[in-house]
Amino acid sequence: MTRTKKTTKADLKKIDAIIGNYRGQRWGLIPLLHDVQMAVGYIPPEAMPRIASGLGMFPSQVQGVISFYTQFYTEPRGKNIVRVCRGTACHVRGGKTILKLVKRELGLEEGETSPDMEYTLETVACIGVCALAPNIVINQETHGDLNPKKVARLFEGKRKK
Numbered sequence: 553m554t555r556t557k558k559t560t561k562a563d564l565k566k567i568d569a570i571i572g573n574y575r576g577q578r579w580g581l582i583p584l585l586h587d588v589q590m591a592v593g594y595i596p597p598e599a600m601p602r603i604a605s606g607l608g609m610f611p612s613q614v615q616g617v618i619s620f621y622t623q624f625y626t627e628p629r630g631k632n633i634v635r636v637c638r639g640t641a642c643h644v645r646g647g648k649t650i651l652k653l654v655k656r657e658l659g660l661e662e663g664e665t666s667p668d669m670e671y672t673l674e675t676v677a678c679i680g681v682c683a684l685a686p687n688i689v690i691n692q693e694t695h696g697d698l699n700p701k702k703v704a705r706l707f708e709g710k711r712k713k
């Protein structure tokens with residue numbers, strides 16, 4: 553889905569303040585990126601040249617680090633992150649149906665964020681609780697042994713209108 557949140561002047565001000573904490577210190581790139589993501593929710597592409605110049609690097613170097621680490625996001629994400637497991641154990645116990653139901657409940661495809669910035673839907677390879685398959689994680693909370701009724705209950709009142 554397309555980006556629905558624009559980087560505001562306030563966001564750029566926050567980012568500039570963070571850059572100020574690491575100015576000229578190339579080693580600080582990763583903690584700086586973490587700080588930016590914590591402050592703004594993601595790393596706006598328009599911030600990359602500022603970050604690069606603040607640290608004395610090329611924008612392509614900053615971009616390279618961001619693309620290497622999966623924990624960095626260059627698109628705004630929802631307040632709630634829903635991760636549906638696509639691992640083998642979940643797959644054989646109905647994970648595909650669970651994914652279909654979650655997509656329907658949220659009105660989102662994988663990788664999309666709702667226009668109101670409430671939800672982002674992602675899939676993961678395995679969340680490490682295969683015995684409870686099929687599983688999903690909403691923010692930090694795991695929900696296992698799912699079936700269509702449980703999925704409907706989890707998203708009650710949160711359906712896309």
Ligand code: FES
Pocket residue numbers: 637638639640641642643677678679680681682683685686687
């Ligand atoms: S395969 Fe889904 S939790 Fe491991």
